[in-house]
Amino acid sequence: MVEDSTLTRFSTRRTLEEKGYLVDEAASGQEALVKARGKGEPYDLVILDIHLPGMDGLGVLENLKRLPEYRYVPVMVVTVESNVAVVKKAIDLGAVEYLCKPYSVEELVRRVEKLIGPGARVEAAPAELLHKVLRNEINRANRGGLKVALVLARSERLGKGKIGECARQARRRLREIDT
Secondary structure (H helix, E strand, O other): EEOHHHHHHHHHHHHHHHHHOOOOOOOOOHHHHHHHHHHOOOOEEEEEEEOOOOOHHHHHHHHHHHHHHHHHHHHHEEEEOOHHHHHHHHHHOOOEEEEEEOOOHHHHHHHHHHHOOOOOOOOHHHHHHHHHHHHHHHHHHHHHHHOOOOOOOOOOOOOOHHHHHHHHHHHHHOOHOOO
């Protein structure tokens, strides 16, 4: 979540964490880009304000979408800015949701769930986890106009070492976006 208002960051973080989401936050565009570049795995969702100190949210969005690992990561713009030209620019740059402040927490949670599925309040069963991953990947493929391929494997008595080796081999043979 990229938001310069401490109060808004606090309340949004609290709302989303209560729903089972892990939330990282940045108070400026520059801080957000540094965190995005330094993170091993891309974030599942970026919630972005337009009015930020230094680089504005549109600049952050443009720079973020230039990073290959963030090309298909959904970005939700949450801002007081309702100017049609700004909304169009955000969508043209890659935003998939646009929510104007003030908003209800229910509406925020509904849109987050629509983009990345429900939060993980308790450890999900394997079938639920598979469903969530598939939904996220199908949504990502739809946004990018891509096809989805699925490989499922079941192991009995292989142990974590063998499963880890299988995962490493798959990662070597697949592109990062595919894994």
